[in-house]
Amino acid sequence: MAAGADGGHSPIAQFELKTLVPLKIFGVDASFTNSSLYMLLATGLVIAFLMTAMRSRALVPGRIQSVAEMIYEFVASTVRENVGEQGMKFFPLVFALFIFVLVLNLIGMIPGTFTVTSHIVITAAMALLVIGIVLVYGIAQHGLGFFKLFVPSDVPMWLLPIMVPIEVISFISRPISLSVRLFANMLAGHIALKIFAGFVGTLVFAGAWKVLAPLPLALTVGLTALEFLVAALQAYVFAVLTCIYLNDAVHGGHH
Amino acid sequence: MDPIAAKYIGAGLACLGMAGAGIGLGNLFGQFLAGALRNPSAADGQRGTLLLGFALTEALGIFSLLIALLLLFAV
Numbered sequence: 001m002a003a004g005a006d007g008g009h010s011p012i013a014q015f016e017l018k019t020l021v022p023l024k025i026f027g028v029d030a031s032f033t034n035s036s037l038y039m040l041l042a043t044g045l046v047i048a049f050l051m052t053a054m055r056s057r058a059l060v061p062g063r064i065q066s067v068a069e070m071i072y073e074f075v076a077s078t079v080r081e082n083v084g085e086q087g088m089k090f091f092p093l094v095f096a097l098f099i100f101v102l103v104l105n106l107i108g109m110i111p112g113t114f115t116v117t118s119h120i121v122i123t124a125a126m127a128l129l130v131i132g133i134v135l136v137y138g139i140a141q142h143g144l145g146f147f148k149l150f151v152p153s154d155v156p157m158w159l160l161p162i163m164v165p166i167e168v169i170s171f172i173s174r175p176i177s178l179s180v181r182l183f184a185n186m187l188a189g190h191i192a193l194k195i196f197a198g199f200v201g202t203l204v205f206a207g208a209w210k211v212l213a214p215l216p217l218a219l220t221v222g223l224t225a226l227e228f229l230v231a232a233l234q235a236y237v238f239a240v241l242t243c244i245y246l247n248d249a250v251h252g253g254h255h
Numbered sequence: 256m257d258p259i260a261a262k263y264i265g266a267g268l269a270c271l272g273m274a275g276a277g278i279g280l281g282n283l284f285g286q287f288l289a290g291a292l293r294n295p296s297a298a299d300g301q302r303g304t305l306l307l308g309f310a311l312t313e314a315l316g317i318f319s320l321l322i323a324l325l326l327l328f329a330v
Contacts (some may be wrong), residue, residue: 012328180318181314184317185314187324188321192324234310236306237307
């Protein structure tokens with residue numbers, strides 16, 4: 001994490017993909033990289049945590065079990081608030097997305113580790129999955145009536161030629177903004193952390209300016225705290241927006 | 256123009272976008288505080304909405320910071 005004063009590492013070197021096991025399937029590079037390793041690690045962690053937490057299945061939960069139940073209740077109430085009782089069949093999807101993004105973000109906060117969610121290919125895949133489910137389920141549920149989503153009610157007829165393209169564009173930009181929000185937060189946050197950590201190194205080796213070194217150090221500590229907040233908050237935002245988009249699919253477009 | 260200089264000017268210009276996020280965040284927390292002081296008992300229920308708004312607003316500032324950082328280090 002600490003950038004050397006010699007400028008040996010660029011701040012974006014931490015996002016480099018390293019191939020661990022080269023693998024080619026039909027000419028497609030499907031190598032096992034450090035990104036895959038961290039995703040596997042996060043999945044294993046989540047499964048191990050939930051299994052140990054819920055092993056006793058006590059009526060009066062112990063310490064670990066109440067943590068697991070709190071996370072469950074938190075996501076469940078988010079789904080219930082935003083989609084309603086009919087949306088609870090999407091609870092496993094939202095819970096999996098939330099806890100996967102949360103654990104990946106938090107693993108990324110450990111110095112020296114790799115942040116999987118700072119690659120747009122990962123977040124875009126998750127966002128496209130969400131939008132794909134919204135489209136498929138919405139059309140299966142409402143048929144062509146799903147496209148009423150693009151026709152706002154109680155709008156004068158002559159405004160529709162303007163409103164419909166705007167609604168379509170806003171729908172298409174959903175997966176883009178959903179994926180870029182998570183990826184940009186993680187990428188910019190980690191680069192900023194590394195740059196400020198680099199200032200400490202530069203000042204320590206800058207002769208008399210050494211006395212100023214604690215300033216960027218304090219800033220780095222504060223920024224780290226902010227990054228922890230952002231890591232949890234972005235996982236929550238991803239889950240909430242997933243719920244809001246699913247709401248359109250479940251209830252059709254009346255707004 | 257020298258491409259390196261253009262790169263740095265572009266990064267500086269991209270950072271201007273963060274002013275919008277600054278205005279937005281100031282508005283967000285200011286309005287929340289104004290509402291919370293008028294009706295403190297209702298404030299706790301809106302903390303989740305506040306954090307959601309914070310994350311959504313902050314993300315827009317992060318977008319422009321990202322452009323600046325990409326110009327500085329990745330281009």
